[in-house]
Amino acid sequence: MANYKYHILLCGGTGCTASESPKIKANFESILAEKNLTDDVQVVATGCFGFCEKGPIVKILPDNTFYTQVKPEDCREIVDEHIIKGRKVNRLLYENPENKAHISDSKHMGFYKKQMRIALRNCGFIDPENIEEYIARDGYKALATVLEQNDPEATIDIMKKSGLRGRGGAGFPTGLKWELCRKNAADQKYMICNADEGDPGAFMDRSILEGDPHTLIEAMAIGGFCIGATKGLVYIRAEYPLAIHRLQVAIGQAREYGLLGDNIFGTDFSFDIELRYGAGAFVCGEETALIHSMEGKRGEPTFKPPFPAQEGYLKKPSNVNNVETFANVPVIINKGWEWFSSIGTEKSKGTKVFALAGQINNVGLIEVPMGITLREVIYEIGGGIKGGRKFKAVQTGGPSGGCLTEKFLDTPIDYDNLIAAGSMMGSGGMIVMDETSCMVSVAKFYLEFTVEESCGKCTPCRIGNKRLCELLDKITKGNGTMDDLDQLRNLSRVIKDTALCGLGQTSPNPVLSTIDNFWDEYVAHVKDKKCPAGQCKALKQYVIDPEKCKGCTACARNCPVGAISGTVKMPHEINQEICIKCGTCIEKCKFNAISII
């Protein structure tokens, strides 16, 4: 890398790829070729930088200039000005929303200031399809250390002391999991990576796979060595073609360099990795279901025990960890458990990656130390609520989690505090909602998801969730009763207590947490037949303000059901019996005379 004067790094993640980052790369390459600069400047497509809101991102090294929302036609100006004349292109720099000053180095942006990157350490820095760039950043050093020491129990001990817990959601201690699997003797064991990210609104695993696939390979080999497995399997979503491609390239390179295969680093340890494709089933994130799916069957969970550590893939002891969990492993080995356990809270160590999305200014992928507060995440990193509206709730933990309100904004985020607050860590989706989101509808949204994704094996989940969903639907249509609210609570508790697997046991969380935190909103739907957020269609009323209406007839002419009556130049009126609440009249009214109540 030392031969180049400049490196142009551009985001090759899914979000930026959708905003033409491949074309930007091609443009840079052709402009550089035209100016005979290809020996001086290297163009690298990296993994996700995280700041998706301002994508596509282009970063220039060595001066660390961070350009945002770059378009293919901006490439020439960047080359002419920045690369040739050494002057920054101000109009493409990030603008500090507070004082409108340009910030060129990402380190000084509010979005990055409070972040701490362990799992995402290489995303946005290296070319994920080049193993040498990974090696240059201490890649495979941890594997070498572990194999050289040749003491799997000591390595497991390091993992236990580090306090690393499963990042897939449940937070089981990783070192302990490895130890349990190690203790079960067998002729063959399996080290499995769960890369079946199914939580809607979470894309951290994919970003790691796309931006730093070698970290997963290295960590799986370390884990394999510790538990005594020679085979690694990655269960990955077929919907992630780019991640699959990058992982395949990385596995090929690792084999070529002798970092996978027989006698790694000249030791007796042999390890190789194969891919298994998921086919779109949320329940396959549950480890027993995942294992059945890998065996070519329906992904239905089974009762634990036996745990996968006893009887897993093909009835052999298996260990399942999530992508983000693995991404922490090499760093813990390299920097020591003392360092890792100094970060975070008492029982949750290290960092967590969150996919910050929803009604927030800075949508993106962030990694923050455990113990940070929601307020810091939403207002400092996230830049506050879109359009200056009021914060209403933040949903964490996806369909298994809950909605947290303002009173939890200063609670330090960790596994235990989130559970105590009625939500959970989950895989790390963090959806911010403002006052325009109806909480009953949000609960219904998650229940619809669960109903669709329930595997159908156990009754509480298959039928119970369906009933919950029907009750919520009834409430959003304005037909709910106070009894229904009791019914929701009771049924939720029964499902929680009796469902077979994690999916069913946590599926009522969105209902319970919204009922607890937004009781008044439920009551408004039931008693007043009103949706305070104005989202529930059936409870909306479109009305024309006679003061503002000029009688232009635009609404009446466009109403698909003829619900609007009135004569020219006289105020019109909407017949609520006929109105289907399609909203066409509002779109057509030029005088802002129509409002929703």
Added chain:
Amino acid sequence: MQQKIIVPIKKEVRDKIIEICNKFNNNPGELINVLHETQGFLGYLPAEAQELIAEQLHTSTATVYGVVSFYSFFTMNPKGKYPVSVCLGTACYVRGAEKILDAFQKELGIKPGETDKNGIFSLTSLRCVGACGLAPVALVANKVYGRLAPADIKGIIKEYREA
């Protein structure tokens, strides 16, 4: 079975499926991989293909159908030339994805899960493509369209109708 295919599968399709099964050593444990590859070249998994796969892997048709119907990635209906998928992940949902889906339904005259009569467009919803920064998002013929408003849909579909 949801759908009965009138025309039996052609010989070359048959041969190709047998080839795929052989590639995976006719191992029933590889069923999902076999289905992935079969759908990859056929576009969908008609009943006859499932029967043939069951025969090749020495398992029951019920097992194969059980797997096909379990996973949302597998489909028994052929998709349109330009498949439209609207993201209904949470991030898109809170930014108005439902209205986008409504607009596509209105424009195409089909419901989610359906393909139009001419086989040009099919409409589905999906959960999170990971482009949450661009929410709400839809995919048309695998191209990602972000920051959509209901008013944009007509123009997008027109592009493909005229293509």
